[in-house]
Amino acid sequence: MLTPRDLAILDILQRDSDTPLADIGAKVHLSPSACSRRIAHLRENGYIRRNVAMIDRARVGLPTTVFVTVSARTHSAGWTEQFRHAVAQIPEIVEVVRLTGSIDYLLRVVLPSVDDYDRVYKALVARIEMNTVNASIVMETVKAAETLPLG
Amino acid sequence: MLTPRDLAILDILQRDSDTPLADIGAKVHLSPSACSRRIAHLRENGYIRRNVAMIDRARVGLPTTVFVTVSARTHSAGWTEQFRHAVAQIPEIVEVVRLTGSIDYLLRVVLPSVDDYDRVYKALVARIEMNTVNASIVMETVKAAETLPLG
């Protein structure tokens, strides 16, 4: 369903979607037109969702990242729905996942500075009751692959 | 240095970098050529780093995400360097940040299945001694903005 050649193309495009078809073709030993068809196929079948611009967060005034762990007030469908609604309304919360273990949710918050976290915290507690909320500031990005381990 | 119009353009491009200049121009009330120039400036000045393809992880056989918290064995320059080197060598570890608080590092691991985590764990402990290692499996993605809160 997905040949090694397709994976190689995906690997190129996840690093730079502006790569000319001629360059892609040279790397995977295919003609530019054939690459075009493969890529169209990958798009139609949902392997490639869309192309996006990678913006330098620091450059646009959002250098700070805070991870927040949350444990639920109650384990009920109502609380879950309310929590989902709360985080959806706060744009600084850019990612929320539900986890196994004693911590229920992990939130990634992107901000101009650590001082701004207080705003997000207050916005959150105003919308939903939580058992525990624990914020950790990102001091350093050790690895940012931003790329999937393909192949 | 960065007008509201520039932010609007960035907001469009971080969602879909294939948006034609004519469409962008219509939204920000600018001609396509003017948009082209603005974007070129944004690239040159480092606001836009590059364009990348968003790949559907599940579709390419990597549906599982595991977050791992690590506390250091010792707080020394040597350990830190060795840890940095260790995570750099393991492709499944796609993101590593150093945090404030009792947990030193947060790792994001992308895998075909939860069973594959054991491989990553063993690869990690073979390379670096750690005080505590704690893995939490992502059960559900509640919010995946994948977009910065601009404007």
Add this chain to the structure above:
DNA sequence: ATTGAAAGGGTGTCGAT
């Protein structure tokens, strides 16, 4: 310095061989 209109060039796409 920044804009819009029009010309020019590059690149992707589609057909035929």
Add this chain to the structure above:
DNA sequence: ATCGACACCCTTTCAAT
């Protein structure tokens, strides 16, 4: 898969503000 023609879109130039 290669070749060639077409079409589209981005880019550049130029006059104007």
